[in-house]
Amino acid sequence: MNRTAYINARLFDPANGLDETGSLLVEDGKIADRGAALFEGGVPQDLETVDCNGKLLTPGLIDMRVFTGEPGTEYRETLGSASQSAAAGGVTTIIVMPNTDPVIDDVALVDFVERRARDTAIVNVHPMGALTRGCAGEQMTEIGLLKDAGAVAFTDGDRPLSNPLVMRRALSYATFFDALIVQHAEDLDLAAGGVMNEGELASRLGLAGSPSAAETIMIERDLRLVELTGARYHVAQVSCKASVDVIRRAKQNGLAVTCGVSAPHLTLNENDVASYRSFMKLSPPLRHEDDRLAVVEGVADGTIDVIVSGHDPQDPETKRLPFAQAAFGAVGLETLLPATLSLVHGGTLSLERAIEALTHGPASLLGLNSGRLDKGAPADMTLIDMHVPWILDPEDLKSKSKNTPYDERRLQGRTIRTIVRGKEVHPFKGT
């Protein structure tokens, strides 16, 4: 029997309201026991022991919005390289988006992702299935079969499902399988090809702006359809105050609506675009500082359920272009935790809400049995040094792509160890 004792840890698990110094026992990849009193009389000789030195031991982080290039554009990122990046960032479970090439809209392709993940990934990988065939927004996919094959939710990835009739039917049909529908909320007509947030700065830079209303209008439309259908609906990433307000009201009215926000949207704003920095070109775009403050408040008060990285690796050739032509997206698996912790250090977000939105929040939405330090749960855990200061060097990133908006930033706090099913995957020691 493979047994490891994690002693002298600050056990921190928002789902259980747990914050105490104690020990945790892992047996055969599962959490066997935990508590302040565990090993009070000393650790038995036959146990492998890890002294956590009072550092934070949390459930492993779960990132439910990760784009990879596998299959199709493996030069950007493979499932294997994404998993290495995840492990380095303390993320033990990644949910990969279906808009690859080909799109994950068929049972055989879900099987492919799962097989490749099993063979090459060092963290847990679950695919989201495409909501429509080819993510083209026209024909529903086989939601039931895909879900049985392992798809944990359904989305067209970074493309909105624009047609309201198709959306209504997808929501309606999904209720039979209790499937979660995830929307990239953007009215493409209103966004009109905008490449950054609409406003004074875009006007100064001479860049086409995308108004935040393009996001909020899509959410408001979808909420009407959720009312009609009673489906479980999740907005992948909200970025502005109006969207947070709309979702807050919908939740108060009892709708089954949830939403996420990316770490960059919590920590950066449109001014970071500065002089056409294409690494700051994201979708949705970085918004006004008032919007940033509103999404932070949304996480703090529980309106926003999950924090994601929005990890989207892009090779240099698609980023070293004039801003309007450059690709959207930023890598983020390795900065998800430190970026979120910057809000905790800044006093605008409690540690409890931060960790909940990175663990139990996504786990409960996706029906995963991880995200908590329960006895019997998989031993997916992250050991965190809350306070260590460091400067991000993009060359140190494990991701194949280095398009991080945090290059050369001063960060505080990072992952010391990442444990997946009882096995330490970071510091990475080979397979």
Add this chain to the structure above:
Amino acid sequence: MASSETNTSTLFPHRHLIGIDGLSQADITALLDLADGYVDQNRQIDKKNSVLRGRTQINLFFEASTRTQSSFELAGKRLGADVMNMSVSSSSIKKGETLIDTATTLNAMHPDLIVVRHGDSGAVELLSQKVSCSVLNAGDGSHEHPTQALLDALTIRRRKGRLEGLTVAICGDILHSRVARSNILLLNIMGARVRVIAPKTLLPIGVERLGVEVFNDMTEGLKDVDIVMMLRLQLERMHGSFVPSVREYFRYFGLDYEKLKVAKPDALIMHPGPMNRGVEIDSAVADDINRSVIREQVEMGVAVRMAALDALARNLPNQPMAGQEP
């Protein structure tokens, strides 16, 4: 570059001319003063000097342009530079060569000055980061067109004797106009009062925070102005997406004598060209020899571009760079 005998001229302490943004009143005045001298030179029989002798100037145009490109070409030649024109058609972009590839390729040919026009905002700045020579922006997307603003300023200053305290109305497609942005910046720096007049669909969001008074009505906006700057309205923007039709646009936003009545009697009429006669400007107004300075703007364009090339070249190293083969 440490070993080079750097000219410590403080006439214009910038390596590139990417935009009006970042220039001081002194910088602009210095360029205009220098340009004044070139206006005189250009009116002589011998229009040439040799301040750029031995220098190579490349005009790199990713967007078709007749006026600006010929103006820069003539400016460089009158200063004695070797001028090469490169029109990068969309075909070579289709071949996969990126802006940065083009920049590094040209840079290897040791140009001293590159003049760039590109359809994307920020593209000229991006290019300037990849080359070791001076870069002049001849227009990037909807961002800036600094030499146009400078030539407009020179035209005004020569006619009115000053820029400070004048009221300037910029009319038309402000939203897509790099000329408008550069002019708004320059006129603010120089102490003029700036108005913009346009239908709301052709105004950028937040324009009121750029240091302008905003009007939607020509007869209100033109009241007592000293200068009327008209902008070109791209024909493809006139069929329903921004304004419903040419005739409606001309009725409310085209410059004719009726609307001009409220401006000062000696108000000057300007247009960066090329004009759409009968769309944004009545033909008779455009050709009015007492009011229109549109042809004069073209003349000032050559002088201002000579001044800009001269000023930037003064900051270039005068000896081979360390570690480089001669």
